[in-house]
Amino acid sequence: MDRRNFLRAVALTGAAITTMKEADAMSLLTQSFETANAANYDLVAVMGGEPEAMFRKAIAEMGGMKNFISKGDKVCVKPNIGWDQPVEMAANTNPKLIAEIVKQCFDAGASEVTVFDHTCDDWRKSYSNSGIEEAAKKAGAKVVPAHQESYYKTVSLPLGKSLKNAKIHQAIVDSDKWINVPILKNHGGAQLTISMKNYMGIVWDRGYFHANDLQQCIADVCTYAKRPVLNVVDAYRLMKTSGPRGKSLSDVVLSKGLFLSQDIIAADTAATNFFNQAREMPLERVSHIAKGQELGVGTMNLEKLNIKRLRM
């Protein structure tokens, strides 16, 4: 090939890739955000089982994964993989739970499942030592990196108070559905980290959150138009102190709980009440929950919700 041909080929390829990306962006604009609403309950709480068993129970009560994931969906499952810590430390979401969710997504017809987190510790170590990379890959998911700004796309948050826009990971922006799978932990700054705080792993610039009223920013980012179709709170182990990283096993309680809800505020309210039994944690202290309710993201009024409580 002579140079001219080569250059022409390069230019054409480049142009082709650009238009491909363009097309993706367009389809995103037109996609709908409908979620299935055939769920039997607003919230399902399970206690006493293994992570994957509790999830199977809970999702069955909700009418099965088919209610939330449609055939051909590109799904993103977002665990908390923030730290280079083993599963016993309860710093990251339980890998067995992630594997089960990925599997069920595929069973429901998902065409692709991606898993990522914007980690705090070195991402390679966190992905591997949490056990999540291996478990998710085994279940067929794509585990994608999130350590570079180039993986993120800017979205606007018109409802936000302190946070008007954010750079959100393309795995979520480009997905059809996403599932939020946090672990229940104490948090030095936000008091607790559950489903809402788990959003800080989908954004690039966390420093902005910390510098501009952390609790408000957490509530603000939850107004992002593409809501998770499910929030699955892993409370199989909870970190009651020294969170979110934890320093020793004395920080961890084997609590064997799991909460499932489409309403992120309800899920976090329930999980906070659950946590409160391990260590005093009144809801007011976890102020991003109330701030989220104020923005209309969901409700803290569990009384009014149709809740299923299950023991295994």
Add this chain to the structure above:
Amino acid sequence: MLKKTRVVLSVILFSLITFYFLDFRDLLPGNLHFLAEIQLIPALLALNIFILLFLLALTLIFGRVYCSSICPMGIYQDLLSWLSKKMIKRKKYNYSKAKTVLRWSVLAATIVSFIFGFTFLVGLLDPYGAYGRMVTHLFRPAYLAGNNLLDTIFTSFNNYTFYKVSIYSLGVFSSVTALITLVVIGYLAWKNGRTWCNTICPVGTTLGFLSKYALLKIQFIDENCNSCGLCSMKCKASCIDAKNKQIDYSRCVTCFNCIESCNRDAMNYSLIKPKKKKTRDALPAYTYLKDDKPVDESKRRFLSASLVTGLAAGSLFAQEVTHGLNMKRELKRQVPIAPPGVPSFDHLREKCISCHLCVSKCPSHVIKPAFLEYGLGGMMQPKLYFDKGFCNYDCTICGDVCPTGAILPLTKEEKNHTQMGKVQFIIENCIVYYDETSCGACSEHCPTQAVHMVPYKDSLTIPEINQEICVGCGGCEYVCPAIPFKAIYVEGLTSQNVIELEHEEVEETVIDDFGF
């Protein structure tokens, strides 16, 4: 056959050690750091008797095979002279006189300065260390850029085999030093083969001296030799005086090119024969095919010019860097932070040759070469900085790979208890204090909770520090979002401490209700 073996061995060892420096994904087995440990100066500094005896025996039996096959800088030069031979038709070498005085002076200066605690010169001239810097500062960025290009292509097809990595400057002084090394040694190799090894390199001088007494040597078979001079033309060490059938064994790197080139089987590699009394170099040194060239003026000029330029550039950059530091932000850290496992600055200064393997291998990107923080003798030695990340609590890689023992290997347990620095908190800069909003990013990252959050106003919590249990990992400093000045940072320690962490009993907490 001999040459082939030499080339194959060299290519394998050279590729492995080079790729070991580049390999940020840990594709190679981790124990390949032995390739750095078998280098002479590292073994000497680490006082690795086993390797030293091995290298000594190797040289006393086979001659300078170390220079031919183990030293990556040697093979780098061979690569360039091979390339130059490909590019320049009819390229040939000539016998030249040994630069004995220069060689021994450089060696003496290196040893003396080392004894007086100025390890910088050893680090600068050690061929392994210098090659390590070339890879870390020059080849590695290129490798990373190539990776990023592949990532862009593959990721656009939704394939995540590759991932992006950041490429950034590791400090001007070290990078410029690496560049000068690459250019100067490369140019000399391109022109005249192993000039560097036989005029400057202190390792070359030492091993050259030893190899005079080697058991196996390349020798002329006088009956077959017609003094055609072919061997001399092929000798990249310029050490064969074909006319007199003499070989300067102190400069011969046993590359076997001469044996290969000989058409009359007039050379072999064999046990040394008892010699007739050696004639004391009375004959003028010259080869058959070319006139005398007693002094290569251009080479001499080049050498001195590059030395002067190098020094001038160094001091120029020195001025620039200090200036930049003073202007840009207040210099807050008074004492630099040494990597974990460096018992004291003195230990580091004594042992480190700045090969920058730790810089290349650190997965958290927190090690970079110092400029003047450790003083003149500590230039280019590794220090921690927290602009790109923080030191992973459980990671011990820098000590594991360090070939000289400057950074001692730590177990995970030891690392967890090693204090590299102490946290400092400036409440006036803290977001919780001046904005009265939640933050806690510092405490979030603290592995020992030396930074922990305590109740402040209303439901707010504010950081409180306990220097006694701080490991100095820099997590807090890296993540602190306060601008323009961070509210928390780590101050270095001239010698590292062992901290005591309270052992907390695991108390059984039972939750048997939903709580709502």
